Amino acid sequence: MSSSIVPSSSSSLAALGWDDSFAAELPDGLLPARVARVDRGAAEVLSTEGPLRAHYGARVRREAAADPVALPCVGDWVGLRRLAEGRFELEALLPRRTAFVRGGVARVSRGGLSGDSQGQVLAANVDVVFVAEPALHATDTADLGRIERLLALAWESGAQPVVLLTKADLVRESLEFLMREVASVAPGVDAYAISSITGEGVDVVRGHLQGARTAVVLGASGAGKSTLVNALAGTEVMETQQVRAGDGRGRHTTVHRELIVLAGGGLVIDTPGIRRIGLYDMNEGVDMVFADLEEIAARCRFGDCRHDSEPGCAVLAAIEDGTLPERRLESWNKLQREAVWMASRSDARLRKELQNKWKIIHKEMRKTGRNRP
Template sequence: MASAFPSAFLPSLEALGYDESFAAHLEPGLVPGRVVRVDRGACLVLTGEGPRQAGNRLPEGERPCVGDWAGLTSGRDPVVRQILPRRTAIVRASASPGVSAGQVLAANVDVVYIAEPAVPEIDLGRIERLLALAWESGARPVVVITKADLAGTVLPESVMDEVVRAAPGAEVVAISAVARTGLDGLSPAAGETAVVLGRSGAGKSTLVNALARREAMETGEVRASDGRGRHTTVHRELLLLPGGGMIIDTPGLRSIGLQADGEGVSRTFADVADLAEACRSTDCAHDGEPGCAVAEAVADGTLPERRLASWRKLQREAEWAASRTDARLRAERENRWKAIHKQMRGHSRP
């Protein structure tokens, strides 16, 4: 708790983002608070009277995550009874086979920092995948190329151009958190919440410490052989920043499965969508059809072939995720009707 709240100063709920639209959904008798950390069976919630350890007994699928606004019971042993509607949510597909419901990584965030290290080399495919996740959430993505100092004095302009091309509509910055270069204007504004996403060893915790201007999170060394590091962050936690903003550090993401219906993919590949409008056929699959503007762009080098392959991969994944969600909703409806019919048959018996 000391890392999240370094001083005796406690911000108001309004400074943490609470407003009338959240208050309108709070059930009578409950105390509002923002979830700053979640542990097994309990969570740390910042209320108007300070941080409280609260029991977490909501059913699976309704449990709080970091960034949530929650309704707590009052008294010495508070319990989370309600999660207020989320304005944004970072949701990835569940790692468990056969589970169609997604895993919420963070809620009510305004900015998503996508941390990608400059060494040993930038993975454009991972940036595109995380961008799709960020756009789908409703938050504003910022691609942060970390450890720029390890790649030389300045990242080659051609490398940054490739990143910009892979991230249409998103801000792209190169930083060195250790040398404190590229950080100007990066911190979330007062009242805003940011979350940092990326693989283990991407420099997420180092970035958080630089923005917090203190050692808020533990950091680890990176192997010179492959640029990877050990998992120094083992939980998600919301931290208060000096300028009044907030940031959520996250553990390294080994898998980043898409969960939603593909709007994030469409925004990530807005350049492909723009080209597709010029295709001769309205249902062009961009796979050898005559008059395909996308194929022509690949042929003349306007669109990298790697990017088209990445679009196809994420598009298929988004379509699969949407079909699983539809199947889950159908099953839930069928189960509800079965329960209703069972209840009706029980009432009709003499």
């Protein structure tokens, strides 16, 4: 196991985020541990016995086969059973307090939305989601749509989102403008300009990790996620690379999600750059991101206003007078359509599973009837 995720021998479970609510869920006879990394049917975990490698037990494999969201992920608390030969088996996945779930990406075509509806848990039991967006010196802009999408997933996870405009040292002249742009798409969310190179804002970020809080850092490749993790750790625990010359795009450095225990307290999960950010089982996340638009929409003349061409539409009026950027409405419509599509796909899958279940039951009932004397 990487030395970056190995706590000292005196580290307690409490320092890893363990508390009474998790203890109440642990089956008798199992050793509690927290997943630091997953790899091909096994997990590297942190426990009172130090770092261990545990292969998935039959129950965990069976549940994950039925639903990929049940697959253990970084940040999960699990129960281990010690086998006779001294190895450990991951036998139980404890209920998640929060879960950051990415769905398959919906694609727009002539036939409507299409794509994969399977979910993937990126991180679990996270208290803070750091949404990292680089301030690119070449274009002096930020990908507002990507920030909105990540914020929707962060709110839906149950964790507290925080936006970090990274590499602030590269855009001194336009930094104030960029911060206003970011604030306009993140209502109710703290946003900071930081530079992991100069140290600007790093202490503010560290303040969100006091105690044994866990954070996950999300963003595109080249956003400075690993550099930030190193700054928080005070040493190089993650390999970093410079962005490519010419286009300013980042190279993928982190190739897996990994839980890092910080010497000063707190934990942070570094992640690979996210290329696809699909919504999954979205309920309130989109509404939280677009709270400003929802507030304006409440003033529309009609309760079912689509904000298209209806008379008395407060949203269109806000766009007309410059109160609301048109890009904001377009982004809201896009994420709403995708959330509805994902819900319909999930419902269809559930109906199919129930149909198959009843087919098996009816088949067994017919067999039983035929075999009666």
